[in-house]
Amino acid sequence: LASLGVLDTPPEEAFDDITRMLTQVFGVPMALVSLVDANRQWFKSSVGMSTSCTSRQASFCAHLLLLDPPGPLSVPDATKDHRFASNPLVVGQPYLRFYCGVPILVKGLCMGALCVLDNRPHPASQWTAGRIGL
Numbered sequence: 001l002a003s004l005g006v007l008d009t010p011p012e013e014a015f016d017d018i019t020r021m022l023t024q025v026f027g028v029p030m031a032l033v034s035l036v037d038a039n040r041q042w043f044k045s046s047v048g049m050s051t052s053c054t055s056r057q058a059s060f061c062a063h064l065l066l067l068d069p070p071g072p073l074s075v076p077d078a079t080k081d082h083r084f085a086s087n088p089l090v091v092g093q094p095y096l097r098f099y100c101g102v103p104i105l106v107k108g109l110c111m112g113a114l115c116v117l118d119n120r121p122h123p124a125s126q127w128t129a130g131r132i133g134l
Helices: 013-026 061-066
Strands: 030-036 040-047 053-055 073-075 098-106 109-118
Touching: 013 030, 013 040, 013 109, 030 061, 030 098, 061 098, 061 109
Parallel strands: none
Antiparallel strands: 030 040, 030 109, 040 053, 073 098, 098 109
16 A cells, blocks of 8 residues: 555545545445555545544454455444444444445555445445445
8 A cells, every 4th residue: 555655645636526426426424535554544535524544443444455355345333233333433423323335456455445434324225236336
């Protein structure tokens, strides 16, 4: 990820256009282009989040790096998922309940995720691979 030279770079309109569009298309208040390094997740673009990064331990997107093969990750209600129920982003601001992300792949390696989030749960049936455009 470091060799790509994108971490901690200024916002870019093209990425911001994508995250704004995602919030509108999926009817959610938050969307991210998230890149995950060894210690943190950094947001290349963010709509609805008040921070530009989180620890890797708090990152929902970091869980995509563990999938083999890489694929989408949907969490309909984070309070009911043992991986996330005690996550600081669930028990505190922004009180995340819903997460759906698809991996960002570079040369076959997962670097992060393009994701949508909400502070209310969403039924799992709404977030099938077909629904999210895969």
